[in-house]
Amino acid sequence: MKRESTSRLNITIAALAGAIILTFMIARTLGAAPPDIPGDETCLGCHAAKSLSTVTDKGELLSLYVDKAALDGSVHGKQVGCTGCHSDIKSYPHPKRSMVDRRSFAIESYSLCQQCHSVVYQKALDSVHSQVLKTQNQNAPICTDCHGYHNVVKPDTPKTRVSQTCANCHRPIFDNYVGSVHGKALTTEDNPDVPVCTDCHGIHNIKEARTASFRIESPEVCAGCHTNKEIMSKYNISTDVYQTYRNEFHGITTLYYKVNFPTIWCYKAVCTDCHGVHDIKPPDDPSSSVAKANLVNTCGKCHEGANQSFTDAWTGHLPPSPEKGFLIWAAQAAWAWFLIPVTVVGMLVHIGFDWRKARQHRRRESEDESR
Amino acid sequence: MNRVSLSEDVLISLGLQDNVEFIRFSLVRRVEHFLLIISFVALAATGLPQKFNAADWAQWMLTAMGGIETTRWLHHFFAIVFIMEGIFHVVYAFYGLLRRRVGLEMLPAWKDVRAFQHMALYFIGKRQAMPKFGRYDYRQKFEYFAMVWGWLLxxxxxxxxxxxxxxxxYxxxxLIPVGKMLHGWEAVxxxxxxxxxxxxxxxFHPDVFPVDSSIFSGRISRMRMINEHPLEFEEAVGRPAIVEGLKRG
Structure with a gap:
């Protein structure tokens, strides 16, 4: 009886405490919220007008029009209201903001993105774009330059959109890329296997590509796809290309730099030195820098005086086998599988017998002496 | 190992007391061997880390030697020493032959095959004594011509x-990739x-341990001369040695 009443009392106290806490929480939430958050309708009351604009300090016209249809069609759509991004604007008239010119206004505004996208925002701060923006050039892209603002859509649907976005600024490189085996497959078949800009250069933390470290890491960038059997088997491309590179002189030297001195410029060839960078062609394309007929030129870039015979030294990334590179394969087979084992075993057998006889002889000699 | 010797009083009468040493290698040969040690060890030390460069120890060695370019430079430098030593050796050998300072004892001969057969039988207990060797035995010739072959390749x-x-x-x-393959495996x-x-x-041979110093001193003891090069000894002394090997079959 007593126990029962105690437990009922406990429940009552817990319920009461819970109610009090809940009340405080609700009151706090209500109290913290501004009493009159303007809804999107309120904003669009003014901003739907195409003529709405202001003038910057430098006299540029800055449109304040918001295309409602584009906004509704964007990834943010109706889920993120105007004040979701423009959290600094809570009332009308709006707080006064400096507007030196359109670009600096955009740069001041793009930090709003990090309210939700803090991880990629931080990554972007490590990018070459961000560094250029801070130190040299206000034209370096910020979030909204690549993604848009009111009309933000998925950046990689279709995949070509990625490269076209980069092309807005990097047009000559894009034109170069479009002619490559990768670019052609992307733009004509929307092939999802080929790399777009960001696959090699990174997405938000895009690195400066002209550094020693980018160069020395680049074979691994290519190897990312070119050692993937699943992708390469579709196009009948060998996945031995990386390992065969690592086994020969260029690859040995570049591996050494990669492991020990990644920030020192290594002149020995990486993939792109022979195959091209953005304009990579398949080796059976006559215009490819690694087409048989063009090898004298390509090798000659570094190997002054290289002739046709010199280029025959290159066995086309194929591991030696009885069918391809027979002599190389035979040399390896003769030494590694025959000459060395036979010699070593023969020497060891001879030495073993000799050792045994010498020991026997010694023992007998010492017995003779002790007799 | 059979022991071949003249009786002690005969040896002494020939002026060959126990502590007498024979000249085995001239100064030129000793210098040649020294150059070979230096260049061979250096070539192996700078070459093998290139062949096995993917291994951690190889990367460590390459850095310890001043980086891969420096390692290659050192390899080329010692290759010149090695090649020049080989050329000198051949030229000096021909000069020696012309001046009749050296003979053709080093060349492989039928007797080496016979000696090998004899040795094999001795190893399995079918012969009581080792074959009698001259100035160079077949084991030394095998190594010498392996060196010649290796030098050429x-x-x-x-x-x-x-x-x-x-x-x-030309x-x-x-031949470049073939040569690379051969070079690496021949090095191994x-x-x-x-x-x-x-x-x-x-x-490690029990008779010479801890080291056979004759290539450094140029000398070989009377005892080892009698034991290991009995035919040469006989020729030098001008008398046949008495075989007492039966005692120690």
Missing amino acids: MAATGLIMWQPTWATN LPGI LAVLSIVIWHGYHVI
Whole structure:
């Protein structure tokens, strides 16, 4: 009886405490919220007008029009209201903001993105774009330059959109890329296997590509796809290309730099030195820098005086086998599988017998002496 | 091992007391061997980390030697020492032959095959004594000609790799990767041979341990001369040695 009443009392106290806490929480939430958050309708009351604009300090016209249809069609759509991004604007008239010119206004505004996208925002701060923006050039892209603002859509649907976005600024490189085996497959078949800009250069933390470290890491960038059997088997491309590179002189030297001195410029060839960078062609394309007929030129870039015979030294990334590179394969087979084992075993057998006889002889000699 | 000797009083009457030593290697030969040690060890130390560069120890060694370019430079430098020593050796050998300072004892001969057969039978207990050797036994000739062969192959393939654009003016380009393959594996074979074969016979063999110093001092003891080179000893002394090997079959 007593126990029962105690437990009922406990429940009552817990319920009461819970109610009090809940009340405080609700009151706090209500109290913290501004009493009159303007809804999107309120904003669009003014901003739907195409003529709405202001003038910057430098006299540029800055449109304040918001295309409602584009906004509704964007990834943010109706889920993120105007004040979701423009959290600094809570009332009308709006707080006064400096507007030196359109670009600096955009740069001041793009930090709003990090309210939700803090991880990629931080990554972007490590990018070459961000560094250029801070130190040299206000034209370096910020979030909204690549993604848009009111009309933000998925950046990689279709995949070509990625490269076209980069092309807005990097047009000559894009034109170069479009002619490559990768670019052609992307733009004509929307092939999802080929790399777009960001696959090699990174997405938000895009690195400066002209550094020693980018160069020395680049074979691994290519190897990312070119050692993937699943992708390469579709196009009948060998996945031995990386390992065969690592086994020969260029690859040995570049591996050494990669492991020990990644920030020192290594002149020995990486993939792109022979195959091209953005304009990579398949080796059976006559215009490819690694087409048989063009090898004298390509090798000659570094190997002054290289002739046709010199280029025959290159066995086309194929591991030696009885069918391809027979002599190389035979040399390896003769030494590694025959000459060395036979010699070593023969020497060891001879030495073993000799050792045994010498020991026997010694023992007998010492017995003779002790007799 | 059979022991071949003249009786002690005969030896003494010939002026060959127990402490008498024979000259085995001239100064030139000793210097040659010294150059070989230096260049061979240096070539192996700078070459093998290149062949096995993917391994951690190889990367460590490459850095310890001043980086891969410096390592290659050192390899080329000692290759020149090695090649020049080989050329000198051949030239000096021909000079020696012309002046009749050296004979043709080093060349392989039928007696080496016979001696090997004899040795094999001795090993399995079918012979009581070892074959009698002259100035060079078949084990030494095997090693010497392995060295000659290795010198030719390593120099040829090495030069092709060192100057590929020059080499391909005269040779088909496929010889560069073939040469690289041969160079690397021949290096492994050479190092294994030196460590196993040479190492055993000049260091770990019970009769010479801890080291056969005759290539450094140029001298060999009377006892080892009698035991290991009885035919040469007989020729030098001018009397046949008495075989007392039966006692120690």
